[in-house]
Amino acid sequence: MSLIVPLLAGVLASSALSGTASAGRVPTGAGALTKNPLYKTEKFAVDGCEEPFAGSADVEVFRRYVKDMDVCLDKAWRPLLREARLPYGKPKVRFSYGDRVKTSCGTFTVNNSDSVYCLRTKTIHMMVNDYGLRGEIDKPKLLESLSIGYAFHVQKLAGILDAQVNLSKKASKREATALGNKVGLQALCLSGALTGGIWDSLGHTREHGQKYYIGRHVIGEYGSFGKPANQVYWFRRGFEAESPSVCNTFTAPVSKVK
Template identity: 50%
Template sequence: MVTDSALSDELNHPRMLESLAIGYSYHVQQLGGILREERRAEAKMSKKQRWALSAKVSLQNLCLTGAFLGSVWDSLSHTKAYGTDLIIDWKSVEGDHKEHGKAKNRVYWEQRGFDTLRPGACNTFTAPAGRVA
């Protein structure tokens, strides 16, 4: 399903790796009960509260994605600066979304995971409101 041309540029622009990491991060959130609790909590929330919760879960996912990417980045012969450039480029192009957070916050959380390499740095549920909008 993946074309040769898509694979030929993957080492220089690892979008498929990021996509796989995002999927795996949702799997981690599922195993940890975070997605189950999100669904449970949403049943009692207003639409505005559901958007806010969805943004926290999505931003946490990006932070976990960044932690994974940062952990394998050197093995791809990339510099950390190059990773930062790609994260900023990828997330800022996508714009703001209620359910996924503002572009600047998506950059912040993925970069936080990328820099710390620690899932424990990804607690969006205790973060200041401005960081999870």
């Protein structure tokens, strides 16, 4: 799985969020990282989130899977952000097919089935080429890509990504890299929490998730996601808790966020 997330100041133009009337103020500064209201939320509670059938891979099957699971993930995150008194607005989700795809934050080469979250437009771009459509649709891989895109979107809504960019401007290169690792690992934890929360609803067994799904698509050394062992640690931590409450990477031991 490839996930490209441009964390650049130029891509972080702020815009109004369409949240609930009862939403509170979005936290800023270091507090947005260490004391975010996301960490006080309960478990995901989602019923009737069925995973669509996906047999032989083709463009329309890929598109339909992404569309159906987008509805499921939106249904899962919306009440949790309301619980945290954070404004919620659904991300845009766009599907593209080809070896090179133009998105709202640049043009990317597609290696298989990739995803990119564009901060300025709050858009998750799901991309696939012919190589990614061989055989059968890899549903776990697509679910992971989409759920991590949602995780970055939630971090944006919660003020975490803006705080990262602003604090990185004043940090040394080493400090900025460490901050980026914490953001990336937190996204994996949030993705794991969401996946764990809807796993039973999708008709999978908990054993299947523990033994097969977790760690299957470790991102490796690509981007700001930390060491592979820590990637698995944070995804598993979220998956088992089924809640963002365990995803505070900013106060975690240094050894867990490298």
